[in-house]
Amino acid sequence: MNIARVDYDGLIPNNVALGQDVRVKRALEKWHPGYINWWHDMGPEGFQESLVYLRTAVSVDPKGWAKFDYVRMPEYRWGVLLAPQLEGRKISFGTHKGENAWQEVPGEYRAMLRRLVVIQGDTEPASVEQQRHLGKTAPSLYDMRNLFQVNVEEGRHLWAMVYLLQKYFGTDGREEAEALLQRRSGDPDTPRMLGAFNEKTPDWLSFFMFTYFTDRDGKMQLEALAQSGFDPLSRTCRFMLTEEAHHMFVGETGVTRIIQRTCEAMKQAGIDDPYDIAKVRKLGVIDLPTIQRKANFHFSLTLDLFGSEISTNAANAFHAGLKGRFREERLKDDHQLESGTYPVLRLIDGQIKNEDAPALSALNMRLRDDYVVDCNVGVGRWNKVISEIGIPFEIKLPHVAFHRHIGEFSNIHADVNGNVLSEEQWKKRRGEFLPSDDDRSFIESLMQPNFEVGKFAGWIAPPKVGIDNKPGDFEYVKIA
Numbered sequence: 001m002n003i004a005r006v007d008y009d010g011l012i013p014n015n016v017a018l019g020q021d022v023r024v025k026r027a028l029e030k031w032h033p034g035y036i037n038w039w040h041d042m043g044p045e046g047f048q049e050s051l052v053y054l055r056t057a058v059s060v061d062p063k064g065w066a067k068f069d070y071v072r073m074p075e076y077r078w079g080v081l082l083a084p085q086l087e088g089r090k091i092s093f094g095t096h097k098g099e100n101a102w103q104e105v106p107g108e109y110r111a112m113l114r115r116l117v118v119i120q121g122d123t124e125p126a127s128v129e130q131q132r133h134l135g136k137t138a139p140s141l142y143d144m145r146n147l148f149q150v151n152v153e154e155g156r157h158l159w160a161m162v163y164l165l166q167k168y169f170g171t172d173g174r175e176e177a178e179a180l181l182q183r184r185s186g187d188p189d190t191p192r193m194l195g196a197f198n199e200k201t202p203d204w205l206s207f208f209m210f211t212y213f214t215d216r217d218g219k220m221q222l223e224a225l226a227q228s229g230f231d232p233l234s235r236t237c238r239f240m241l242t243e244e245a246h247h248m249f250v251g252e253t254g255v256t257r258i259i260q261r262t263c264e265a266m267k268q269a270g271i272d273d274p275y276d277i278a279k280v281r282k283l284g285v286i287d288l289p290t291i292q293r294k295a296n297f298h299f300s301l302t303l304d305l306f307g308s309e310i311s312t313n314a315a316n317a318f319h320a321g322l323k324g325r326f327r328e329e330r331l332k333d334d335h336q337l338e339s340g341t342y343p344v345l346r347l348i349d350g351q352i353k354n355e356d357a358p359a360l361s362a363l364n365m366r367l368r369d370d371y372v373v374d375c376n377v378g379v380g381r382w383n384k385v386i387s388e389i390g391i392p393f394e395i396k397l398p399h400v401a402f403h404r405h406i407g408e409f410s411n412i413h414a415d416v417n418g419n420v421l422s423e424e425q426w427k428k429r430r431g432e433f434l435p436s437d438d439d440r441s442f443i444e445s446l447m448q449p450n451f452e453v454g455k456f457a458g459w460i461a462p463p464k465v466g467i468d469n470k471p472g473d474f475e476y477v478k479i480a
């Protein structure tokens, strides 16, 4: 069998020889109607019958794995795709370093591994639920298509985790797969598992910030899980990462296009002061300080997804060889971390200070540090757009202690520069840092649909190039 090619003959496209794995095939076929029901109930609202120009994976070969065509979303071919198995792959970190990668779940780590797979799986449908209302206010058909592409691929990522649960975790895996369809983002009784996935994504600026910041947590976590000694998880995550790249592209370019439009409109109107918010808003574009506050919100919320700075869960997962570090293979140390240290920002006597902690306990902090570096790259590109148009403003990521709900700084208030604030000071100044009701209602007022072929809402610039190199007047969604 050619592992790179995907078998599209059965109900569930796959490159894992599902046809020869009757038990798992049946289990997935049984799970399928529940998934489709969930997609109808919780997937993009109002566009299920529309034809969307989507890419579908036809191979896992890094070159040319995608095919573009018009598809109705409920008919999208969701399936199970794993990157090819690497011959003789060894576990590259932790106490089992140097041993052959596991093709079956090691009994002693079963619960830990299942928890990681379930948490990863839970985020995928959550994001679809969070974004389900956005189609109705899309600023263009191009953006609407990108939203739906992200949505169907998050759906496929759910399939990826459900395959692992059904194939490797027996009865409890099947129960977990069911539960993934039962929880709901923001539901007070059955919420999604992680904080950021229960927040609303009420407008398109939030969507772009989410795909920039939160999907990037997805990238970092998938990179760490792609190192896993449990080979099927590693292979699944390696392929998911190829899809994730497009989601972050949507986020980065979406924010860039909003910034560009704002700066161009300001220049044209002769407004140089980015803080002259009333005047900027009158132009029908989003002022830069509001964009900064949105970034503050989404960045801080996403930092919580890395867990506590000091974590025995993270230490155990690394020691066991289940979850590695970002690009583990490129790091030059013993890959066991039994003795090293890592500097961790901590709250010591009311002050935020660096303190060396055992490297094994500080793995969440380390991944978070790698994440912040990665985030700053795109922020630099946003600032380039602003400075090239000549507006005196710079977007900055807030301090990691700002607006936190998990870990070291969850019990204090800090400003965006990391100065500790009293409760009273925080209440007074919160509006400087985070979007206010007024910001939200202004953004909402701009969220008017623009479904005319080749046209864009006035608050966002058109993209530089089309998807699949299509021309500017391409009909990315044929609305039914």
Ligand code: BYC
Binding pocket: 116, 117, 119, 120, 123, 124, 127, 154, 193, 194, 195, 196, 214, 215, 216, 217, 218, 219, 221, 222, 304, 305, 306, 307, 308, 309, 310, 311, 312, 313, 314, 323, 364, 406
């Ligand atoms: N919210 O030792 P701790 C993506 C819990 S995004 C609520 O501090 P640990 C995507 C934690 O579960 C990537 N609870 O942290 C993006 C634990 O509870 P239990 C998703 C939280 O375990 C966009 C307790 O606090 N993938 O793919 O080292 C669109 C103490 O935990 C939170 C993964 O996250 C929170 N924010 O690290 C679509 C990878 N943080 O067990 C998709 C898998 C912590 O004591 N998950 N807690 O009841 C993991 O590696 C880890 O579970 C975490 C937490 C990094 C999330």
